[in-house]
Amino acid sequence: MISVAAQMVIQGIVLAGIFLTALYALLQKDLLASALMLAAMSLLMSLEFYLLQAPDVAIAEAAVGAGVSTLVLVLGIRKTGRWEE
Amino acid sequence: MSHLPICGIVVYLTAAFLTPLLYKAHRRVAEGVFLASTLSNPVLQTLLILELSSNSWKPIVYTLGAAGPYEWTYPIRIVLEVDALSAFMALIVTSISAAVALFSIGYMEEDGLQKYYTLFLLLDAGMLGMVLTGDLFNLYVFLEITSISSYALVAFRKHQWEAVEAGMKYMIMGSLASTIILVSIALLYGEYGTLTMAQLGWQYRHHPTGMARVALAGLLAGFLMKGGIVPVHMWLADAHPAAPSTISALLSGLVIKVGIYSAARIAYSVFWMGTDVRLLGWLVVVVGAASIIVGNLLAGFQRDIKRLLAYSSIGQVGYVVTGLGIALIPGVNPEASRAALDGALFHLLNHAVLKAMLFLSVGAIVHSLGTRDIGYMGGIAKRMPLTSAVVLLGAMGIIGAPPLNGFVSKWMLYEATAIFNPIIGAIAVLGTAFSTVAYGRLFYALLGRESRLVADRSPRDPGLWMSVPMIFLAAASVLFGILPRIPVVGLVRPARAALLSPGSYTSWLKVAGGILSSPNLPPAGQPISVFGSWVPAVFLLVFAISIAFFLLIRNLSASGVRTVGEGVKAFLSGEDERDFEALQLPGTSVVWGFAEAVKSLVNALKREHSGDLTVYLFWLIFLYAVLILLWGGA
Amino acid sequence: MTRTFSRIVETVADFFLIFIIVFGIYIITHGHLTPGGGFQGGVVLAAGILLLLVAHGFSFARKIPEELLSDLEAIGGIAFILLASLGFGQSFFYNILWHEKLAFAEQVGRFFSGGAIPLMNLSVGLKVVAGITSGMFALSLFGGEES
């Protein structure tokens, strides 16, 4: 069992990571990079869910966010255009 | 425990998953299952209503997965809760979709894709679940089933740009609204630790908090968007015409009503008892009145017949919302309050019947002509007498012409709004005037001279599959108009009573004190007559304001004359009429003069409907923010 | 654009596919005991199949008939509703297999416990795999530009 303070620190880092990846994904002009950033956000999110004692949701978020939806977005980008004008 | 509440949903879902399997075996088998499930459902809901009424309209609580809702001291199971209002809505949903299903057997012959049946049935299951459910978790799930299948159905004809664009806008706006709803549900859960609506109502009654008010603001913003109320209605005029006509009938007839129902259920059954909702009620009345004006006015300026019907839906739903808002305000004359609610619920039923009938019959015309431009429908009444008769009957019903059902409910609403506030009353009358102009053009077009397209195509009335539902709906419309007592006394009044007594909605809870009484409840009085009450002074005032509006419009209208050209195609035969070159329209002529008078307003409104998704999203956020600021913060 | 990835990528993908599929099936079948369930396992399995799609190029999607997937999805849905309807003696979704000790009724914590829940997980998993895969295949085949 990790101490409360350590858990706070870990959570702080993960949450900051979630926010920064989301911000980067939305500011980025390159759609492919944003899709990958969203995948990173999903992974961090699933870590956060795990820390908040929701392992079910963590598995689902990892599989959906990092797997399926990234792939869907990448497919969509391949069919359209990579750059946001 | 009676299983009737869940049966309808199970029947729809089973059929939804069976049809794609059976479609491969034989198409007719799949159609048979489709029809059997949709046609049997109204019977099930009628049985449910009979069971309810035999038990003096006491709500039925059905627990999923256990004998009773109680695990520990508070209800934790997912429940369905059926009171008179839910059963009323369930009957509307299932009956209208039965008629539409029957029609679509003939109509979708060419599209004939197996996905259509599955999506149709899922849409039905979602709507039925939304009206029957008793907790917010389920409400969210069924809302999303409804929404996702309606996005898919709007974009059903993917090869047309129109369907794709409309589906895209609808989907993104709808998803943002769903996210707002989800966040609000989360806030409510964080505040009270339960999602059972009855329990939430009880908790809010005893510990009203600011966070819960913020949550209500989000739920209302979301559900008003799903209901297509101004200022978040812009998707509706795009999405409803783009879908196949049968789906338009479902979307305009039912889906938006279910959104309104959910908003009403949450506002009345959960939040009404806790605090003073005067400001909120006024807000709802204002958006409803705005919908009446905007929807009915813009309907008059469409060339696309389905777009006309879609805008008119916004206007007519505005009446329903205005009525619901009036009853929400405490301290209104109780007679007016009850009449408003009666009128609103009855108008909801009538509009579902009329709009389904209009979209189906117009769909038959569009199907046979291959165009949706009113200008090319000249004189089709001679070729398709039955269909045109149904269209014109529906138009008269929506306008509110006396022998039909639309008249009765609108009359109740005129009275209620007039007693409530003369200006709102005048707006209600004005909305009817606008919709008369809009639908009047249909009379000109359909009964006018034959256009070349009609002569070329020589369309004919559709076959038996498509005629029967149209006739059925038309008969219902006439019957409810001539004998309004049957639906009003049998269905609408119990539903109104259920809405006005949130105590009975929570009465099954095992809490101290038994049945709640609300501070906002109007004192019990004599039951109001079907046609309400007559207060001469108020009606004179409303009359005067309406005349003032009329004179204002009249004075604004152009004074010159106008030679017939492109713009009047719709009222003659649709082609450029050489013979009518000399015909001149004076500025006082109803249609053209009216159009000139309101042109600046209409142009401003049309600029607002710019088609830009960002602007539409902005309006949704704006409504949310206004609701939070005005009500959540108070 | 239509070039598939190199032989290395294909081989590695095939290798990992086994683990992904085993993991997905584990998540589905142990849904009533450990975190996870039908949906999570189904998504993991679908992600595995999609890995194949990415590694072997999109023409791979043509080899799997669309009808098979939609059939599987429908079967998953019907099985779920049937299992839920078994409880109609008491109430919809009532776990009759467990309460009446009919099947899968061992003590909580054993593999064969949970009554109808493991079966429901299976049917949901089937539905999710088929649904997501068919959606993705439809998307990847769309436009017909990779051929």
Added chain:
Amino acid sequence: MMVYLTAFALIMLGIAGMLFRRNLLKIIMALSVADSGAYLLLIAIGYRSGGTAPILTGYEGGPMVDPLPQALVLTAIVIGVCVLIMAVSLVVNVYRHYGTLDVSELRRLRG
């Protein structure tokens, strides 16, 4: 507290992204960011300090975190992935019909 702040920040970020980005795919991504914020909010609401995961197997007493928000989030994730797949397939259709993903070009239906 941090979790709530992050959740609201994500929701705001997503809504801002939907309002100020013009590319349709970017709008969809912003929508999924806002959704993620809502999931995080729900899970945070269900969290009990020092609680364990809500699983019966091997349960040794002590507080559990609330399972209901987790179920709600799972449902919402399912819905989110359905919407995402449909939205992307519609975007591809939009691109085919319009040749662009700029929402200000997607304005044939108006008035």
